[in-house]
Amino acid sequence: MTNATPAPRKKRFWSMERKQSAAGWAFLLPATLLIVLFSFWPMFQAFLTSFKRGLPTALQYSDPLYRNYAYMLKDKVFIQSVKNTFTYLIIQVPIMLVLAIIFATLLNNRDLKFRGLFRTCIFLPCATGLVAYSMIFRTLFTYDGMVNALLMKMGVISEAINWLNDPFYAKVVIILGLIWRWTGYNMVFYLSAMQGIEYSIYEAARIDGANQVQQLFKITIPLLKPIILVTAIMSTNGTLQLFDESVNLTRGGPANMTITMSHYIYNTMFTKNPNFGYAAAMSFVILVMVAVLAAIQMKVGDKR
């Protein structure tokens, strides 16, 4: 009689499982290294640089360390850029998301004719580059341009509006541009999520006498809540980084009244006296704002 318990099979170091796991690591390694090298590492570097002052070639830690951050509170242009960016954020993002939900609701109706055509049209602005559309809007809204001519012909205004050189109207143009460019983009998210909702729910609701508005608030929005949260976070993130429109549509003008934070950071980096430390400090403030606003949105989105 031999011993009943079989001798434990010696596991080879390179077992099938280990081999496969190693292959997995090898597959994800290049991308992981790239993201660490070009995202996380520079973020850490930016944090260090934000405490430094001096020429780009001779950056030194400032005394006191928080000097760049303290300077922000006195820097009128920076404060104006924060105000501008938040004006865009608070006015444009809600309008855009509400419009996107309305368009998606209308287009989700299966009885609607030309659905595909409408969707293509509303989505088309996404095929336009940010610089390209900024140029188009700049041309449309220039003082002797088409929008003024049209509005005067229609009798809406009696005198041409100096759209791009008026602090208020220049912001209006940027907000109009952003809404034009991004509403269709967000609509596609909602449409795709709505296709995941059983259509029979709507049919049942209609039989029960629920009208379009009731269906929207009682069925669509509650079920779409996660995706609305995602689009809100993405739009917030994007708006806080606004650059192309500020540079090309209004040039930040008049007198920095439309300049965004990213635009000002760029200007700080590439002027006669570049100040990398201060630019890094301001960019770090954007990072914190993105994180805080995302956290708030998630918190609010969770409760509802």
Next chain:
Amino acid sequence: MREGAISKHVSRFFMYAFLVIVSFISVFPLYWAFISSCNNTQQILGGRMIPSTHLMENLRNLFAQQDVLTALKNSFATTLLQVVLSLAISSIAGYGFEIYHDKWKDRVMSVLMLAMMVPFVAVLVPLFQLFSKMGLLNTWVAFFLPSLATPFLIMYFRNSARTFPKDTIEAARIDGLNEFQIFVRMFVPMMKPTYAAAATITFMNAWNSYLWPKVIMQTSNATTMPMLVSNLMGGYVIDYGVVMAGVTICSLPTVIIFFCLQKSFTNAVAGAVK
């Protein structure tokens, strides 16, 4: 009963009218830019809605003012390189994260996803310093290197790898394929629609990127199309016909892709959150 039917017709009429107006506003700026590339400044500012005969003149002036061919070459080269390389790197990573997932790989994945929240401006200063130290300013490599691996693409491919049948992998292993061969010969061909979608959105993003190229592509030899278009409004006297010709050339590739691959593009836009 009769009244209800009438109000239904009325509301339907308003719905269609609304959608027609919205569609018109959506399409109009791009349509107008395209036809305006055939018009002169006077016609453009006057609001002419149909093309005239100034296209060749505008193009001639544009090519005389700016090195369009160099910008086109730079834009196409950098964009195509970015599409090919980032799809390769991100898709194999997404595949690796999903197929071989274990506790540690999942953790690495969630850390990488945090990078999605890092605004690009927040890393602009150190990246610029890094690339100038490496002597990569004004090179194609500098254009695409920072955005080769994106959390978005990795997640997109990870989600699609979820639908890749495990049986296929087992069968391929029994047939003697190694892990990399399984990815190249089984996964890639099966996921063609995913690759098409990822390619369209990467092309759009790369072609239109502006801030980063503006920072690192500083010489006129390294200009890309969006930068060239931006330069067209620099002077005191603006030739709007030339501007619109530039806008049209810059927008054509993405508009063509939009119309040819709209389904792929839509899938990619919405696919990230599935």
